[in-house]
Amino acid sequence: MNQFGIRPMEVEDLDHALRLSTIAGWNQQLDDWRMLLRLAPAGAFAAVADARIVGTAIGIDYGGFAWIAMMLVDPADRGRGVGRRLLDAAMGAVPPSRPIRLDATSLGRPLYEKCGFEDEATLSRLIANRSSAGTSVSEIRGGSSDVRPLTPSDLETVIERDRDVFGGTRGAVLEWAFHSAAEYAYVVRRDGVIHYCLGRHGRLFDQIGPVVASRDDIAQALVDAALAAAGDRPVVVDAFDSRRAFAAWLGNRGFVVQRRLVRMCRPAESGSCAIGAGEGPLAEFAILGPEFA
Numbered sequence: 001m002n003q004f005g006i007r008p009m010e011v012e013d014l015d016h017a018l019r020l021s022t023i024a025g026w027n028q029q030l031d032d033w034r035m036l037l038r039l040a041p042a043g044a045f046a047a048v049a050d051a052r053i054v055g056t057a058i059g060i061d062y063g064g065f066a067w068i069a070m071m072l073v074d075p076a077d078r079g080r081g082v083g084r085r086l087l088d089a090a091m092g093a094v095p096p097s098r099p100i101r102l103d104a105t106s107l108g109r110p111l112y113e114k115c116g117f118e119d120e121a122t123l124s125r126l127i128a129n130r131s132s133a134g135t136s137v138s139e140i141r142g143g144s145s146d147v148r149p150l151t152p153s154d155l156e157t158v159i160e161r162d163r164d165v166f167g168g169t170r171g172a173v174l175e176w177a178f179h180s181a182a183e184y185a186y187v188v189r190r191d192g193v194i195h196y197c198l199g200r201h202g203r204l205f206d207q208i209g210p211v212v213a214s215r216d217d218i219a220q221a222l223v224d225a226a227l228a229a230a231g232d233r234p235v236v237v238d239a240f241d242s243r244r245a246f247a248a249w250l251g252n253r254g255f256v257v258q259r260r261l262v263r264m265c266r267p268a269e270s271g272s273c274a275i276g277a278g279e280g281p282l283a284e285f286a287i288l289g290p291e292f293a
């Protein structure tokens with residue numbers, strides 16, 4: 001590679017961006033990239049060398065905090081400062097008043113540490129190859145009594161409640177997930193509280209998340225309903241390791257750990273990572289995915 005430059009990402013770049021995420025073995029489809037660019041048109045960057053896209057990074061402003069997604073450099077061009085320049089561009093595109101978060105792979109973490117990110121939590125990506133999972137769809141259906149499909153009229157309540165749990169505003173992403181994979185969207189209304197899960201289709205597997213509930217048994221019932229909808233397709237769940245009972249239950253459902261992620265935060269200019277999330281009864285058991293937070 002000769003010199004490289006960083007420029008805003010354009011819709012025309014997305015096929016090349018998809019090539020990079022596919023080479024890295026990631027799960028994104030073109031539609032995920034389209035949604036990410038729609039979400040952060042001013043925060044999405046491409047690294048270009050010799051008229052080739054050699055890297056990508058996206059800084060998303062969710063209001064309460066910012067999120068860095070799709071940090072990717074072509075394997076042939078790594079270790080030459082491309083990742084660092086992309087990260088600087090994505091961080092520079094979000095307001096300095098926001099703490100910045102991301103879910104780091106082991107390849108990305110050393111770079112993020114150098115840029116002031118600190119460990120905040122750990123997550124495990126759990127995968128189930130459904131054709132070999134032990135539980136049949138009918139068994140699953142039997143277990144979840146007051147779970148029902150999420151309807152368009154639930155979505156408004158979900159988006160409103162989600163702000164407190166998530167610590168930012170991701171209504172556009174939840175709407176998109178609902179419209180592109182309605183079969184994975186379920187709710188439980190109990191004691192005046194709406195609990196919910198959504199999901200997405202992927203290149204390699206489908207993903208269930210976010211899973212937001214006040215208790216383990218409700219989180220499990222929501223996932224069971226979504227699993228029944230997945231049929232034989234492989235499914236992943238990115239669960240917080242602090243949710244031990246939930247992760248152990250996923251193990252009983254045939255899920256195994258595929259890889260670990262570290263949630264990291266770079267404090268806002270005020271020096272704080274606090275976002276005031278998690279003050280209500282609800283908590284996030286599993287995330288939407290590391291590309292969206």
Ligand SMILES: CC(C)(COP(=O)(O)OP(=O)(O)OC[C@H]1O[C@@H](n2cnc3c(N)ncnc32)[C@H](O)[C@@H]1OP(=O)(O)O)[C@@H](O)C(=O)NCCC(=O)NCCS
Nearest residue numbers: 071072073078079080081082083084104105107108110111
């Ligand atoms: C993570 C990734 C984007 C880094 O891109 P890169 O272009 O190789 O990074 P850079 O060359 O800019 O490296 C930046 C700094 O981090 C260091 N660094 C990068 N990768 C490192 C590693 N695996 N181990 C130790 N240090 C590393 C470099 O030495 C450099 O330090 P310096 O500025 O003090 O010299 C790239 O490895 C990648 O695409 N990996 C696969 C996808 C992935 O896991 N992305 C992270 C998602 S969270």
